[in-house]
Amino acid sequence: xxxxxxxxxxxxxxxxxxxxxxxxxxxxxxxxxxxxxxxxxxxxxxxxxxxxxxxxxxxxxxxxxxxxxxxxxxxxxxxxxxxxxxxxxxxxxxxxxxxxxxxxxxxxxxxxxxxxxxxxxxxxxxxxxxxxxxxxxxxxxxxxxxxxxxxxxxxxxxxxxxxxxxxxxxxxxxxxxxxxxxxxxxxxxxxxxxxxxxxxxxxxxxxxxxxxxxxxxxxxxxxxxxxxxxxxxxxxxxxxxxxxxxxxxxxxxxxxxxxxxxxxxxxxxxxxxxxxxxxxxxxxx
Amino acid sequence: xxxxxxxxxxxxxxxxxxxxxxxxxxxxxxxxxxxxxxxxxxxxxxxxxxxxxxxxxxxxxxxxxxxxxxxxxxxxxxxxxxxxxxxxxxxxxxxxxxxxxxxxxxxxxxxxxxxxxxxxxxxxxxxxxxxxxxxxxxxxxxxxxxxxxxxxxxxxxxxxxxxxxxxxxxxxxxxxxxxxxxxxxxxxxxxxxxxxxxxxxxxxxxxxxxxxxxxxxxxxxxxxxxxxxxxxxxxxxxxxxxxxxxxxxxxxxxxxxxxxxxxxxxxxxxxxxxxxxxxxxxxxxxxxxxxxxxxxxxxxxxxxxxxxxxxxxxxxxxxxxxxxxxxxxxxxxxxxxxxxxxxxxxxxxxxxxxxxxxxxxxxxxxxxxxxxxxxxxxxxxxxxxxxxxxxxxxxxxxxxxxxxxxxxxxxxxxxxxxxxxxxxxxxxxxxxxxxxxxxxxxxxxxxxxxxxxxxxxxxxxxxxxxxxxxxxxxxxxxxxxxxxxxxxxxxxxxxxxxxxxxxxxxxxxxxxxxxxxxxxxxxxxxxxxxxxxxxxxxxxxxxxxxxxxxxxxxxxxxxxxxxxxxxxx
Numbered sequence: 001x002x003x004x005x006x007x008x009x010x011x012x013x014x015x016x017x018x019x020x021x022x023x024x025x026x027x028x029x030x031x032x033x034x035x036x037x038x039x040x041x042x043x044x045x046x047x048x049x050x051x052x053x054x055x056x057x058x059x060x061x062x063x064x065x066x067x068x069x070x071x072x073x074x075x076x077x078x079x080x081x082x083x084x085x086x087x088x089x090x091x092x093x094x095x096x097x098x099x100x101x102x103x104x105x106x107x108x109x110x111x112x113x114x115x116x117x118x119x120x121x122x123x124x125x126x127x128x129x130x131x132x133x134x135x136x137x138x139x140x141x142x143x144x145x146x147x148x149x150x151x152x153x154x155x156x157x158x159x160x161x162x163x164x165x166x167x168x169x170x171x172x173x174x175x176x177x178x179x180x181x182x183x184x185x186x187x188x189x190x191x192x193x194x195x196x197x198x199x200x201x202x203x204x205x206x207x208x209x210x211x212x213x214x215x216x217x218x219x220x221x222x223x224x225x226x227x228x229x230x231x232x233x234x235x236x237x238x239x240x241x242x243x244x245x246x247x248x249x250x251x252x253x254x255x256x257x258x259x260x261x262x263x264x265x266x267x268x269x270x271x272x273x274x275x276x277x278x279x280x281x282x283x284x285x
Numbered sequence: 286x287x288x289x290x291x292x293x294x295x296x297x298x299x300x301x302x303x304x305x306x307x308x309x310x311x312x313x314x315x316x317x318x319x320x321x322x323x324x325x326x327x328x329x330x331x332x333x334x335x336x337x338x339x340x341x342x343x344x345x346x347x348x349x350x351x352x353x354x355x356x357x358x359x360x361x362x363x364x365x366x367x368x369x370x371x372x373x374x375x376x377x378x379x380x381x382x383x384x385x386x387x388x389x390x391x392x393x394x395x396x397x398x399x400x401x402x403x404x405x406x407x408x409x410x411x412x413x414x415x416x417x418x419x420x421x422x423x424x425x426x427x428x429x430x431x432x433x434x435x436x437x438x439x440x441x442x443x444x445x446x447x448x449x450x451x452x453x454x455x456x457x458x459x460x461x462x463x464x465x466x467x468x469x470x471x472x473x474x475x476x477x478x479x480x481x482x483x484x485x486x487x488x489x490x491x492x493x494x495x496x497x498x499x500x501x502x503x504x505x506x507x508x509x510x511x512x513x514x515x516x517x518x519x520x521x522x523x524x525x526x527x528x529x530x531x532x533x534x535x536x537x538x539x540x541x542x543x544x545x546x547x548x549x550x551x552x553x554x555x556x557x558x559x560x561x562x563x564x565x566x567x568x569x570x571x572x573x574x575x576x577x578x579x580x581x582x583x584x585x586x587x588x589x590x591x592x593x594x595x596x597x598x599x600x601x602x603x604x605x606x607x608x609x610x611x612x613x614x615x616x617x618x619x620x621x622x623x624x625x626x627x628x629x630x631x632x633x634x635x636x637x638x639x640x641x642x643x644x645x646x647x648x649x650x651x652x653x654x655x656x657x658x659x660x661x662x663x664x665x666x667x668x669x670x671x672x673x674x675x676x677x678x679x680x681x682x683x684x685x686x687x688x689x690x691x692x693x694x695x696x697x698x699x700x701x702x703x704x705x706x707x708x709x710x711x712x713x714x715x716x717x718x719x720x721x722x723x724x725x726x727x728x729x730x731x732x733x734x735x736x737x738x739x740x741x742x743x744x745x746x747x748x749x750x751x752x753x754x755x756x757x758x759x760x761x762x763x764x765x766x767x768x769x770x771x772x773x774x775x776x777x778x779x780x781x782x783x784x785x786x787x788x789x790x791x792x793x794x795x796x797x798x799x800x801x802x803x804x805x806x807x808x809x810x811x812x813x814x815x816x817x818x819x820x821x822x823x824x825x826x827x828x829x830x831x832x833x834x835x836x837x838x839x840x841x842x843x844x845x846x847x848x849x850x851x852x853x854x
Contacts, residue, residue, distance in 0.1 A: 014714065043698045048543070058703055059715070064695035065703040066546055069569055072539045075531060079540025080695075082527050083501050084547035087695050108532045261527055268522035276495055279520050280659060283482035283492070285315030 005039055007032035014059045023174035023200030023211070024054050027121050030180030031061065031090070037185045045088045048077040050097040053128050054121035054200070057092035071102030078114045078257070085258040088188065089116040095136045096126050099155060103135070109193050110164030115256040117187040117194040121174060122157065123202035124209045131205030141208055157197055162233055162250060167192035169233065169250045173218050174200035175211055179246065186248070192256045199244060214244075221247035228252060290343040291472060292351045293420070296368055297360025299328045299336045302413030305438065306358075307338025308654070309417060313430035314342040315483040315656050318476030323654040324350035324840070327593045329508075335367060344476050347655070348620065348765035352842040355470055356424060358416055360399065362386070377467055379419060381412070393467050395423060402456045411453035418457025425471040428458060480659045486624045486650035489657070490554065490580055491516030493628025495524060496660060498667050500549035502528045503540040505559060508592045509651040510582035513554040534559035538566040538579065545575050546704055548670075548694030550632055554580035557590070557599045560643070564606045567641045571611040571729065573704040574682065574690070576635035576642075576670060580628070583647045583761075585838050594838030595649040597761050598813035603643040604790045604821065610726055612733060614638065615790035617645040619764040621655035626665070627787065633668035634740070638732060639689060645789070647812075649840050650762045673700050680711045682725065688732035737793040745800060746771055747782030755850050756804030758784045758797075758830065760818050763810055763841055770846035781850060789818070797826045806853055808833055810846055 010032045018024050035045070045063040049055035051070035058065035064087075068076045073091045081089045098106060098120050109118065125143065126132040133143040136154045143150070161169050168190040170183040180198060187194030199214045219240055225247075226232050233250035255263075293310060297303045304325060311321045319342045328334025341351045356377045359365040362384035372378055374391030382396040397419045403412040414435070421428045435454060439447045484492065490513050494502065502521055504514045514530065521528040527544075531537035537553045544551040555563065560581045570577040583599045585591025603615045614634050618627050624646060631644040673679055673691040681702040683690045690711075693700030707715040708722050746768060747753065759767040764785045774781045784800040786793060801807055807830040809819040816832030823829065833849050835841055 042701060044696055046546075046695050062701060064546075064701050065705075066543070066573075067703055067705040067707065068539070068542070069565055069706060072535065072566065075536035075539035076543035076546075078529075078531075078536070079501065079503060079543030079545075079551070080547045081543075082529060082540070083544035083549040083551070084695060087547070104532060105536055108536070261529075265522045265525055265527075270522045270525045272525045274523045274525070276524070276662060279495060279523065280482060280492065283484045283488070285312050285481065285483045285656070 005036050007036040010035045010042060010062050012060050012062045016060050017056060018053060019204045021201070021203035021211070022053070023123060023198070023202070024057070024121050026174035026177050026180060027054070027119060027198050027200055028057065028060055030177050030184055031057075031119065033177070033181035034185035034188060037181070038188055040088055040188070044086070045090065046080060047090045047092060048073045048080065049092045050102060051128070052094040052097045052126070054092060054094040055097055071097055071100070071105070073097065074102055074105035074109045074118070077116050078109065078112070081114055081116050082258055082261060085115065085262070090188070091116055091118040093120055095120065095122040095124065095157070096134045099135045099157060106160065107164040110161055110166040110195070112257040113165065113167050113192045113254060115192055115258050117184065117190070117196065119184060119196045119198060120157070121198045121200035123200050123206055124154070125202050125206040127202045127205055138208060156237070158237055158249065159234060161195045162230060166195040167252050167254055168194035170195070170248045171197040171199070171244065172246050173214050174198040175215065176246070183248065190251065191253060217242065217244050218246045219243040221245045221249065289473065290341070290345070291356070291424070291470065292354040293340045293342075293356045293358070294337065294354035294368065295358045295360070295416070296335065296337040296364035298363070299330070299334045300332055301360045302410065303336040303338050303360060306413040306417050307340050309431055309434050309438065310420065310426055311340045311654050312434050312483065313427050314340070314472070315481065316430040316434070317427045317472070318478045319343060319472070320345065320347050320476065320478055320656050321483065321654060322347035322350060324649055325652045329591070329593045335363065342472065344473070348768045349843060350653075350840070352844040356420070358420060360412065360416060377423070377470055379416065379423065395419065395461065395464055397457060397460055399457070402460065403453055406449060406453055406456065408449040408453065411450055414450045414453035415457035418454040418459070419461040421454075422458045422461035423464065423466060478656060481656045482659055483654055483656045484621060485512065485652055485654050486618070486621050486646055487512035487582065487652070488516045489621045489624030490628045490646065491520065493625040494552055494632065495520060496625070496662065496665055496667070497629040497632035498550055499552055499632065500526050501541065501544035501551040502526065502553065503531045503537040503551075504553045504555065505531050505534045505537050507534070507556045507559050509584055509648040510554045510556050510559070510580065512651065513580060513582070534562040535566065538563040538577065541577050542566060542570050542575050545577055546695070550576070550636065552578040552580065552632065554582060556582050556584050557586045557602070558588075560599060560602055560606065567613065568607040568609060568611050569706045570641040571607065571613065572706050574639040574729065575704060576639055578631045578635050578642045578644065580631070580644045580646060582651045583645060585648070591838045593648065595647055595840050596813060596836070596838065597647055597763065597811050598817065599645060600789065600813070600817040601820070603645055612730055612791065614640055614642040614733065614736065615645065616642065616787060617761045617789050618650065619762060619785065619787070620650065621653065622657040623787065624650070625657065625660055629665055629667070630740070633666070634736070636668050636670040638736065639670065639692065640733065645761060647762055673697065675699070681713045682709060682711045682728070684711060684728060687735065688728045733791050737788065737791055737795070740788045743784055743786035743788070743793055743796045745782065745784055749799070750803065751782070752803045753780040753782045754805045755779075755781045755853055756784060756800060756807045757781065757846065757850065758786070758807060758809045758818070758822070760786055760789060760811060763812060766841045766843050767810060767846055769843040770850065773843065773847050774850055779850065779854065792821065792825045794826050797822060797828055801828045806831060808850065808853065810841060810849070812836065812840060
């Protein structure tokens with residue numbers, strides 16, 4: 001029998017390129033641990049990403065990987081998952097990639113309930129381009145492109161993803177490796193679109209939203225929270241006011257896009273061996 | 286005396302049933318064994334606006350919609366106003382008698398009370414069926430076939446609707462019996478075609494994709510490409526494949542690339558605006574060497590342009606529309622038969638060369654219904670990508686003599702790798718050193734070097750060796766028009782030949798050079814403002830062609846090409 005996979009066995013051998021103190025290290029180590037906990041075969045895992053610091057994740061994982069375009073990891077992963085429902089699909093990316101340039105795709109990952117796990121590392125800034133405000137930056141944050149402070153409100157990713165129809169929604173602070181690993185593991189096991197939002201500090205360019213700041217604003221979701229109730233999940237976010245809830249907010253089981261597609265094919269009597277001549281004959285005058 | 290090559294034109298308001306009337310005539314002619322070639326124009330709006338359906342029926346192979354028409358049917362006065370200058374002597378003119386046209390000398394007029402008869406039936410919508418009945422009687426369009434088809438078409442709407450339409454048809458048929466027939470404009474009893482199918486360019490693209498073993502199709506609705514999605518939504522699931530409507534064109538090409546990375550054959554179809562949106566992901570497909578097929582059913586541009594009109598103006602976007610040094614395979618189809626067979630080619634070439642392939646069709650071909658021989662599935666080769674054999678150490682972008690590196694589908698043990706848009710080394714790792722970028726760029730370009738000689742040669746219309754005064758080069762559906770023009774010019778004794786490339790890019794330079802050898806002058810005919818193919822020819826070959834362009838939302842007619850050639854002599 002094969003030796004069980006340990007977290008380190010999921011390392012690609014390429015060392016991460018992130019700055020010292022970057023929250024993404026916590027996310028990466030949590031992913032290694034979650035994969036090991038589930039004993040996922042690296043050959044059956046595909047990590048898809050877009051562009052940004054956190055989108056470099058695939059290089060550091062032992063798996064099949066796609067490092068695609070800025071904002072397009074979601075639809076690339078959707079195509080892959082539909083074409084190969086036998087694979088485990090993990091999307092990794094950041095706040096700008098997922099909610100700015102790629103924001104148009106998020107609703108559809110949720111509503112279609114694409115069977116994938118999306119780990120979004122939110123550092124409230126663009127790191128790779130050296131510090132511009134992002135759609136989750138605090139309004140008063142001065143940045144490379146907001147020298148006078150920002151003029152736009154930050155968006156609320158968790159509320160959006162709940163509204164879009166993601167069937168698993170959780171949040172953690174990237175520095176809490178245990179919680180991250182647990183939530184990512186559960187997300188990978190979940191059938192449907194699992195969205196895991198990680199508060200992940202950028203020590204280099206975001207001097208406001210530091211590790212200490214994130215630690216000060218998080219508040220654990222009480223064990224009594226009913227994770228099966230969408231309205232309660234939303235209400236909890238509002239009730240927490242300035243605090244960021246961490247833990248599992250919502251989980252439901254509803255048919256995934258690939259399951260629905262399989263049903264549709266069955267309904268059409270579909271099979272690889274279906275005789276094309278039957279389709280050709282329909283075009284006879 | 287019956288006429289073997291007959292052109293009907295039916296025109297009216299979008300809501301008056303012009304298209305269904307034309308579709309029924311076309312299908313009845315095909316059922317009678319005639320070859321057909323249709324051309325339609327739609328208003329861009331859902332309701333109202335001018336619509337026209339031209340249907341050419343013949344016993345020989347038809348390559349285009351023809352010049353003008355033999356028979357014109359106007360459902361209203363506006364349709365008459367638009368077409369009256371084309372009412373040439375010897376044509377027949379059928380019209381709704383609610384208006385009084387000036388019938389030109391030599392034109393046979395057949396006023397039919399279309400509105401009145403349909404009103405009497407209490408079914409105003411059946412006006413087109415009154416017209417259809419009249420056309421059937423006047424020009425010997427098989428009434429039995431028309432009625433069968435009519436029943437099929439309206440069956441789903443209930444017995445009452447079928448009855449009313451049949452009654453309207455009979456009324457028109459009966460009324461027309463009062464006229465003396467034009468004996469020179471009668472369809473023969475039956476044509477000679479037997480084993481044919483009849484489908485539009487868009488449907489044919491869908492069929493070609495099925496034949497090529499398409500696994501995955503994703504698209505976003507856009508005129509005039511949406512019927513490809515309609516066809517595949519219905520039929521691809523039968524073959525166990527996946528058809529999905531994406532949230533936009535960026536998502537559809539992204540899904541295609543994802544599915545292709547998964548080892549599946551994947552395609553999308555769009556029009557110009559969608560192609561623009563896809564250009565970044567096509568660059569990724571090029572960089573990561575991922576097979577991907579995009580069908581671009583061109584329409585009038587730029588921007589929103591003329592969404593329902595004919596134009597061949599996406600050629601440069603297809604060839605050059607990417608940042609950085611990138612190259613795509615660009616194919617273009619002439620007719621419905623090409624739509625079937627070259628969609629197979631496009632999917633095959635994408636697999637063979639691990640490259641994005643753009644297949645250019647156009648708006649008039651999209652909706653043109655043509656009869657084509659039933660495809661012989663045993664004679665069609667379907668190609669799989671080169672896959673890793675499992676020997677040695679896997680490197681995704683390994684250098685080889687043909688520059689084509691084996692792919693490995695996810696799930697393959699020991700071949701894990703990354704598909705990346707970053708410049709990379711042979712193992713896929715990012716690398717930005719000067720030598721590596723040079724080498725890998727060369728690899729990506731060099732792998733296509735074999736294509737111009739590997740893919741079918743551009744067709745020469747005429748004897749390749751003979752000297753001629755004019756050589757005409759055309760691409761896409763313009764080829765069909767040029768074929769007929771050249772045939773007519775030859776009858777006049779004019780020395781002319783044609784070159785019809787179907788692989789547009791990379792260019793088959795040697796074939797252009799060889800063709801030009803025996804030509805005094807070269808004319809490139811295409812439907813766009815800039816002369817886009819002429820531009821590419823000047824850039825890539827030693828030819829100095831004269832550009833003949835048309836940019837009015839309509840295709841060339843054979844007469845236009847023939848006249849231009851005569852002018853050059």
